[in-house]
Amino acid sequence: MIKIVKIGGRLIEEETVLNSLCDKLAVCCPSGVLVHGGGSMAGRLASRLGMEVRMIDGRRVTDRQTLEVAVMAYAGWANKKIVAILQSRGINACGLSGCDLGVILAHKRFSGEIDWGYVGDIDAVKSESLRMLLDAHVMPVISPITFDCRGQLLNTNADSVAAAVAIALSRICDTELVFCLDKPGVLADVSDDSSVIPVLNEETYREYLEKGWIHSGMIPKLENAFKTLKAGVKAVRLTDPQHLEQGTLIYQEK
Amino acid sequence: MIKIVKIGGRLIEEETVLNSLCDKLAVCCPSGVLVHGGGSMAGRLASRLGMEVRMIDGRRVTDRQTLEVAVMAYAGWANKKIVAILQSRGINACGLSGCDLGVILAHKRFSGEIDWGYVGDIDAVKSESLRMLLDAHVMPVISPITFDCRGQLLNTNADSVAAAVAIALSRICDTELVFCLDKPGVLADVSDDSSVIPVLNEETYREYLEKGWIHSGMIPKLENAFKTLKAGVKAVRLTDPQHLEQGTLIYQEK
Numbered sequence: 072m073i074k075i076v077k078i079g080g081r082l083i084e085e086e087t088v089l090n091s092l093c094d095k096l097a098v099c100c101p102s103g104v105l106v107h108g109g110g111s112m113a114g115r116l117a118s119r120l121g122m123e124v125r126m127i128d129g130r131r132v133t134d135r136q137t138l139e140v141a142v143m144a145y146a147g148w149a150n151k152k153i154v155a156i157l158q159s160r161g162i163n164a165c166g167l168s169g170c171d172l173g174v175i176l177a178h179k180r181f182s183g184e185i186d187w188g189y190v191g192d193i194d195a196v197k198s199e200s201l202r203m204l205l206d207a208h209v210m211p212v213i214s215p216i217t218f219d220c221r222g223q224l225l226n227t228n229a230d231s232v233a234a235a236v237a238i239a240l241s242r243i244c245d246t247e248l249v250f251c252l253d254k255p256g257v258l259a260d261v262s263d264d265s266s267v268i269p270v271l272n273e274e275t276y277r278e279y280l281e282k283g284w285i286h287s288g289m290i291p292k293l294e295n296a297f298k299t300l301k302a303g304v305k306a307v308r309l310t311d312p313q314h315l316e317q318g319t320l321i322y323q324e325k
Numbered sequence: 326m327i328k329i330v331k332i333g334g335r336l337i338e339e340e341t342v343l344n345s346l347c348d349k350l351a352v353c354c355p356s357g358v359l360v361h362g363g364g365s366m367a368g369r370l371a372s373r374l375g376m377e378v379r380m381i382d383g384r385r386v387t388d389r390q391t392l393e394v395a396v397m398a399y400a401g402w403a404n405k406k407i408v409a410i411l412q413s414r415g416i417n418a419c420g421l422s423g424c425d426l427g428v429i430l431a432h433k434r435f436s437g438e439i440d441w442g443y444v445g446d447i448d449a450v451k452s453e454s455l456r457m458l459l460d461a462h463v464m465p466v467i468s469p470i471t472f473d474c475r476g477q478l479l480n481t482n483a484d485s486v487a488a489a490v491a492i493a494l495s496r497i498c499d500t501e502l503v504f505c506l507d508k509p510g511v512l513a514d515v516s517d518d519s520s521v522i523p524v525l526n527e528e529t530y531r532e533y534l535e536k537g538w539i540h541s542g543m544i545p546k547l548e549n550a551f552k553t554l555k556a557g558v559k560a561v562r563l564t565d566p567q568h569l570e571q572g573t574l575i576y577q578e579k
Binding site: 116119120139142143144145146147148150151152154155156157158159160163164165166167168170171172173203207209216218220221222223224 | 370373374393396397398399400401402404405406408409410411412413414417418419420421422424425426427457461463470472474475476477478
């Protein structure tokens with residue numbers, strides 16, 4: 072079983088949290104894959120550079136300058152910082168963006184008449200490249216920067232990258248996709264961290280949904296989890312970085 | 326024979342020059358190693374961020390912010406841009422910084438009472454990691470960002486990285502170190518690009534030095550070339566990116 076662990080936001084930006092997560096990874100899944108976002112790093116850099124954020128319908132447009140900032144923040148600083156910390160913990164990590172080893176091929180998003188800029192939707196994950204690294208006991212650490220076949224870098228959602236990597240690797244071996252959150256899992260009562268729902272399948276999910284235990288931001292996360300399971304991933308886990316083997320385990324009845 | 330090609334400066338910053346260099350690499354040395362600097366990219370980013378450059382004795386001090394900018398510019402933008410272009414030319418490139426696969430271990434420079442900041446001097450190159458990639462027909466594309474055993478990223482001179490990589494690989498196979506310059510090679514007459522000295526060994530170098538054909542900036546480059554040859558590299562070549570197999574070939578008499 073290979074674990075694909077997705078981290079983002081605060082986990083990457085706070086040095087002590089990141090250090091402690093890397094300690095956990097060294098123990099729990101030294102042979103896994105790490106996928107990271109960059110939190111608000113790129114946004115902060117853009118604002119320090121005095122760049123204007125262009126929005127359409129509340130969604131950010133990734134123009135050339137915004138892409139450059141995203142590549143610098145995610146593929147540069149975030150990726151290399153994480154890899155260096157993992158190496159210092161004895162994990163032979165290798166930072167990758169989609170272009171490296173051609174690992175994640177994407178295309179520029181088309182959506183009617185709106186040009187979202189350099190945003191990439193994933194076409195393919197080259198699992199044989201990841202396998203080469205995993206077979207050599209290397210932990211791939213993947214940033215959400217992808218590329219297209221003409222050599223254009225693209226900015227991609229990190230959750231989508233993690234899901235695509237888990238699905239692609241599930242054709243080689245059993246995979247578990249772990250999303251690290253701020254919360255210890257899916258909570259039956261949002262205000263009570265001890266109310267973690269330990270196990271969910273599609274049946275209990277529908278049941279809890281009706282009861283009103285699951286709502287707002289958790290719904291798309293769980294809907295995506297079930298899609299990922301249908302595509303071949305054995306289990307999806309939602310947890311916090313302190314409990315990589317606990318939290319909420321989501322699986323599909325066979 | 327494996328070629329280790331070092332590029333920097335203008336070659337990286339001008340898109341058309343970089344595209345044409347990548348075309349050349351795809352033909353001349355699809356199984357080589359590329360080492361790049363970042364030209365004035367990091368300096369420009371620092372100045373856009375309003376950062377002050379701290380100098381001691383005319384040399385730049387790499388404080389924490391300067392390091393962050395160097396990592397973003399070199400390991401991020403420059404490295405990923407080059408890799409994406411190479412991939413689009415059919416070369417299976419993989420961008421690496423020193424921390425990736427633990428490939429270049431360094432230590433923070435100590436020099437008497439002056440703290441140069443996060444500048445790294447190289448301790449070791451993990452040639453087995455590079456060999457794994459080369460055996461899989463992957464072209465490693467290496468940025469000059471290294472790291473120390475405690476997980477600290479460091480900024481290192483790209484020429485030194487290229488030389489250290491060539492020396493380490495020379496224990497596995499024959500290596501040629503190619504420095505891409507603005508000029509087509511070592512010129513007997515600096516103002517005449519057609520006066521390239523095609524071959525140099527230590528004897529002819531001393532001879533031309535006495536004649537005054539070789540001077541100023543070329544002297545340290547050539548002195549370093551002879552050091553690299555003594556450490557096991559078969560040949561060093563100084564050329565421009567249009568003529569990767571021409572220029573000036575420097576070798577050592579056996």
